[in-house]
Amino acid sequence: MLIETRGLKKTFKSRGKSVEAVRGVDLSVKEGEIFGLLGPNGAGKTTTMRMLSTLIEPTEGQVSVCGHDLARDPAAVRRDIGFVGQEGGTWGEVTAREELIMQGRLYGRSKRDSAARAAVVLESFQLDEFADRMVKTYSGGQKRRLDIALGVMHEPKLLFLDEPTTGLDPQSRAHMWDEVRALRERGTAIFLTTHYLDEADALCDRLAIIDHGEVVAEGTPLSLKKEVAGDVVVIGVGDRHAEAHPLLSGKDFVREVEAGEPDPATGVALLRLYVDDGAAALPELLRALDGARITPASIELHRPSLDDVFLKQTGRSLREEK
Ligand SMILES: Nc1ncnc2c1ncn2[C@@H]1O[C@H](COP(=O)(O)OP(=O)(O)O)[C@@H](O)[C@H]1O
Numbered sequence: 462m463l464i465e466t467r468g469l470k471k472t473f474k475s476r477g478k479s480v481e482a483v484r485g486v487d488l489s490v491k492e493g494e495i496f497g498l499l500g501p502n503g504a505g506k507t508t509t510m511r512m513l514s515t516l517i518e519p520t521e522g523q524v525s526v527c528g529h530d531l532a533r534d535p536a537a538v539r540r541d542i543g544f545v546g547q548e549g550g551t552w553g554e555v556t557a558r559e560e561l562i563m564q565g566r567l568y569g570r571s572k573r574d575s576a577a578r579a580a581v582v583l584e585s586f587q588l589d590e591f592a593d594r595m596v597k598t599y600s601g602g603q604k605r606r607l608d609i610a611l612g613v614m615h616e617p618k619l620l621f622l623d624e625p626t627t628g629l630d631p632q633s634r635a636h637m638w639d640e641v642r643a644l645r646e647r648g649t650a651i652f653l654t655t656h657y658l659d660e661a662d663a664l665c666d667r668l669a670i671i672d673h674g675e676v677v678a679e680g681t682p683l684s685l686k687k688e689v690a691g692d693v694v695v696i697g698v699g700d701r702h703a704e705a706h707p708l709l710s711g712k713d714f715v716r717e718v719e720a721g722e723p724d725p726a727t728g729v730a731l732l733r734l735y736v737d738d739g740a741a742a743l744p745e746l747l748r749a750l751d752g753a754r755i756t757p758a759s760i761e762l763h764r765p766s767l768d769d770v771f772l773k774q775t776g777r778s779l780r781e782e783k
Pocket residue numbers: 473474475480481482500501502503504505506507508509
């Protein structure tokens with residue numbers, strides 16, 4: 462295992478108040494995988510990542526990173542990892558090449574070695590075209606690529622990326638996903654945080670879903686979605702909600718009914734039904750509603766998403782959180 466944590470906790474104390482940001486997290490990250498920590502704002506993602514990368518000390522728990530004990534040998538951990546924070550570096554009056562060479566020297570490489578390594582990194586991140594231009598002239602996507610290039614200058618075994626695509630346009634996001642996959646192909650394991658469901662689903666080999674400082678689910682995107690077996694039917698019935706709920710939950714092919722998120726059109730909560738076979742369930746559901754003279758305002762059928770996993774574990778939707 463590249464990362465192993467047991468009972469990892471962080472409690473912040475400020476002005477007599479204490480915040481339990483991370484409350485006992487057990488994680489295992491394997492060699493060569495893209496591992497994601499998915500959760501809403503304030504879930505404890507950044508705090509977890511900062512502990513794993515030695516930037517802050519855990520309050521409690523055992524952690525090993527790249528075979529080193531975090532508490533006993535943080536310097537060894539630091540040598541083996543790269544870290545790219547959410548905010549990224551500065552928009553300085555320097556060029557990408559200069560920044561990369563400086564980073565190489567910080568990690569103890571000679572000037573010559575640093576320049577050679579910078580050239581390789583510039584090419585693999587497709588930065589060579591503007592490598593000698595001031596960083597302040599870069600677009601957001603170009604700057605983000607440079608941030609990550611800086612993180613891999615010393616060839617870490619493991620790279621931490623905090624929200625690597627937050628604030629990027631769709632095209633830059635897609636590029637970034639390709640960069641991250643390319644890093645994995647070259648043997649670097651990635652530990653990233655995200656609050657984007659699609660990013661977790663498309664990019665991560667495995668992920669942990671975190672909420673209020675606790676891991677609520679862990680697995681591959683596919684295995685997590687399979688846990689929410691069957692299909693999801695979402696029905697909007699407007700103000701007939703109270704009648705429709707018991708009517709539908711009484712059907713034997715309906716495993717569960719939950720009051721879902723509010724319908725954007727009416728403001729009334731939608732009904733989420735978990736059924737074995739959506740196509741077979743739909744006509745039956747409509748017949749039942751019709752029998753009670755309830756006309757649905759909307760009806761939707763979909764395969765479970767990671768949002769359904771989150772919803773099932775927490776009772777809230779990650780999609781609504783901004
Ligand atoms: N230095 C700090 N002092 C006090 N509270 C903090 C500090 N850093 C983070 N927190 C709190 O810890 C919780 C988790 O924060 P964070 O790890 O940044 O979440 P995320 O990255 O998932 O959005 C939040 O409630 C946040 O306000």
